[in-house]
Amino acid sequence: MKPSRLILTLSTAALAEGQTLSPRPTLRPSPYNPRVPFPNPAAAARTDKVCVVQAHGDGVTDDSFSILFAFHECNDGGHVLFPRGETYTIGSAMDWTFLRHIDIDIQGRIQFSNDTAYWQANSFRFGFQNVTSFFKLGGEDIWIYGGGTIDGNGQVWYDTYAANVYTQRPVLVGIDGLRDSVLSDLSLRFSPQYYHFVANASNVVFDNIDIAGASTSKNSAKNTDGWDTYRSQDVTIMNSVINNGDDCVSFKPNSTDMLVQSLCCTGSHGISVGSLGQYVGQFDIVESVMVSNISMHNASDGARIKVWPNAPSSLSDDLQGGGGSGRVRNITFEDMAIDNVDYAIEITQCYGQKNLTLCQQFPSPLTIEDVFFRRFTGKTSKKYQPLIAAFACSSAKVCGNIHATDIKVVSPNGKHQAYCLNQNAKNLDVECTSSYKGFN
Numbered sequence: 001m002k003p004s005r006l007i008l009t010l011s012t013a014a015l016a017e018g019q020t021l022s023p024r025p026t027l028r029p030s031p032y033n034p035r036v037p038f039p040n041p042a043a044a045a046r047t048d049k050v051c052v053v054q055a056h057g058d059g060v061t062d063d064s065f066s067i068l069f070a071f072h073e074c075n076d077g078g079h080v081l082f083p084r085g086e087t088y089t090i091g092s093a094m095d096w097t098f099l100r101h102i103d104i105d106i107q108g109r110i111q112f113s114n115d116t117a118y119w120q121a122n123s124f125r126f127g128f129q130n131v132t133s134f135f136k137l138g139g140e141d142i143w144i145y146g147g148g149t150i151d152g153n154g155q156v157w158y159d160t161y162a163a164n165v166y167t168q169r170p171v172l173v174g175i176d177g178l179r180d181s182v183l184s185d186l187s188l189r190f191s192p193q194y195y196h197f198v199a200n201a202s203n204v205v206f207d208n209i210d211i212a213g214a215s216t217s218k219n220s221a222k223n224t225d226g227w228d229t230y231r232s233q234d235v236t237i238m239n240s241v242i243n244n245g246d247d248c249v250s251f252k253p254n255s256t257d258m259l260v261q262s263l264c265c266t267g268s269h270g271i272s273v274g275s276l277g278q279y280v281g282q283f284d285i286v287e288s289v290m291v292s293n294i295s296m297h298n299a300s301d302g303a304r305i306k307v308w309p310n311a312p313s314s315l316s317d318d319l320q321g322g323g324g325s326g327r328v329r330n331i332t333f334e335d336m337a338i339d340n341v342d343y344a345i346e347i348t349q350c351y352g353q354k355n356l357t358l359c360q361q362f363p364s365p366l367t368i369e370d371v372f373f374r375r376f377t378g379k380t381s382k383k384y385q386p387l388i389a390a391f392a393c394s395s396a397k398v399c400g401n402i403h404a405t406d407i408k409v410v411s412p413n414g415k416h417q418a419y420c421l422n423q424n425a426k427n428l429d430v431e432c433t434s435s436y437k438g439f440n
């Protein structure tokens with residue numbers, strides 16, 4: 001890191017002309033309140049210290065040093081301000097897991113450098129599916145808000161990945177070990193890969209996050225999931241708008257007590273449990289998930305549960321798996337408005353395996369039970385017409401108590417059919433058929 005301009009350390013009263021601190025956002029959960037109360041920082045945990053980060057603003061010089069300095073200086077009670085109108089460049093991987101009792105007020109724009117060689121050598125590794133990140137955020141009682149933008153400079157990554165699928169693209173917001181914290185009122189743009197990877201988090205709220213960033217070349221912005229949660233509990237994602245090219249939200253191994261509500265997702269692969277059971281010898285749990293009040297546009301799926309079978313399977317050169325065990329239990333998807341989505345609902349225990357005979361011969365050791373879909377409306381795309389959904393268990397012994405009620409979704413030709421494999425059809429408000437038209 002290059003030394004850079006000094007930052008100012010001030011009290012609230014001494015801000016420069018035109019600089020103001022954003023008020024901490026008011027969280028308005030609807031339709032549900034989370035299981036544990038929202039973080040509520042005690043006034044005693046804050047001082048009136050303010051650290052204003054100065055940007056070089058030339059689009060090249062690394063501002064990491066100033067940012068890290070401000071975070072250290074104002075940690076434990078202060079307020080870090082990235083003023084409106086400033087543009088910051090980050091060219092160094094930073095570990096932010098030391099943060100606690102801090103407000104980070106991002107009004108300007110923070111952009112990561114396009115040095116793909118540097119980032120591949122220096123980004124943080126998460127030990128799950130080759131996930132890496134530009135920075136690692138952790139700690140407790142951290143509030144990040146302010147209406148500004150975090151930009152991953154993704155285009156260079158979309159093009160590099162198209163030339164080599166083993167390129168390790170960082171996720172934009174990498175979280176490891178974050179507690180009692182809030183991220184709100186932020187725009188996230190052009191992530192090289194997932195927008196958020198949320199690991200080892202508990203009682204964290206994402207509110208009013210605006211995600212977008214399409215590729216401008218022929219190479220699409222792949223694997224740009226909105227959120228992936230992992231080894232986390234009590235995460236709430238709400239009141240957000242997502243325009244992306246993979247799962248809108250995805251619950252990876254050991255995601256429990258998740259609340260996802262009032263989102264508008266466009267262009268995604270839906271809201272997904274999984275994929276799970278990818279690795280032999282691992283035990284994956286996704287339990288007590290509530291997904292409510294979602295509008296899903298131009299997507300491959302609405303609500304989805306994807307589990308690998310107990311036979312080695314392959315989706316692509318860099319995506320193979322099968323044979324892992326675990327359980328998916330107590331999952332609800334409700335009030336979902338479907339608009340041009342291939343499958344409104346897709347449950348499969350045969351993920352990555354096209355041969356369904358083989359899938360049923362080796363039923364998944366990862367069980368699925370107590371799953372509820374209710375109050376779905378709208379119209380699917382033509383892709384699987386006349387099917388609007390697919391419910392595929394590898395065996396009724398390892399997958400059951402699946403209910404779909406008030407499913408008022410039709411395919412473009414007015415049909416309301418679903419592919420059903422090893423299902424109790426009377427629990428499903430669709431017309432079950434055995435004619436298979438594929439999975440996403």
Ligand SMILES: *[C@@H]1O[C@H](CO)[C@@H](O)[C@H](O)[C@H]1NC(C)=O
Binds near residue numbers: 156
């Ligand atoms: C990377 O960013 C620098 C600085 O903004 C710019 O000059 C250069 O053209 C960019 N390279 C690519 C491949 O986009």
Ligand SMILES: *[C@@H]1O[C@H](CO)[C@@H](O)[C@H](O)[C@H]1NC(C)=O
Binds near residue numbers: 127128176199200
């Ligand atoms: C999460 O916490 C576990 C247990 O402390 C640790 O081993 C792991 O490195 C942490 N991070 C991730 C991404 O799993």
Ligand SMILES: *[C@@H]1O[C@H](CO)[C@@H](O)[C@H](O)[C@H]1NC(C)=O
Binds near residue numbers: 130166318319
């Ligand atoms: C992780 O990277 C290695 C080496 O590039 C590759 O062989 C493997 O398929 C990747 N795994 C995943 C899950 O992407």
Ligand SMILES: *[C@@H]1O[C@H](CO)[C@@H](O)[C@H](O)[C@H]1NC(C)=O
Binds near residue numbers: 283
């Ligand atoms: C998930 O939790 C189970 C049960 O505690 C544990 O056996 C497993 O190792 C955990 N998996 C991960 C990825 O942390």
Ligand SMILES: *[C@@H]1O[C@H](CO)[C@@H](O)[C@H](O)[C@H]1NC(C)=O
Binds near residue numbers: 031293
């Ligand atoms: C459902 O979500 C929309 C935003 O997509 C929001 O305007 C509306 O208030 C939410 N409804 C409830 C009951 O929370």
Ligand SMILES: *[C@@H]1O[C@H](CO)[C@@H](O)[C@H](O)[C@H]1NC(C)=O
Binds near residue numbers: 288290
């Ligand atoms: C099931 O999940 C819901 C959240 O959707 C939660 O309120 C409830 O307590 C869970 N029930 C069990 C038995 O875990």
Ligand SMILES: *[C@@H]1O[C@H](CO)[C@@H](O)[C@H](O)[C@H]1NC(C)=O
Binds near residue numbers: 298340
């Ligand atoms: C969905 O795609 C269609 C066709 O490209 C487009 O006209 C429409 O605006 C898209 N819907 C949304 C919500 O972006």
Ligand SMILES: *[C@@H]1O[C@H](CO)[C@@H](O)[C@H](O)[C@H]1NC(C)=O
Binds near residue numbers: 355356357358361
């Ligand atoms: C599918 O798997 C079954 C059972 O192992 C096998 O007999 C059959 O040949 C496979 N079909 C194809 C098309 O590979």
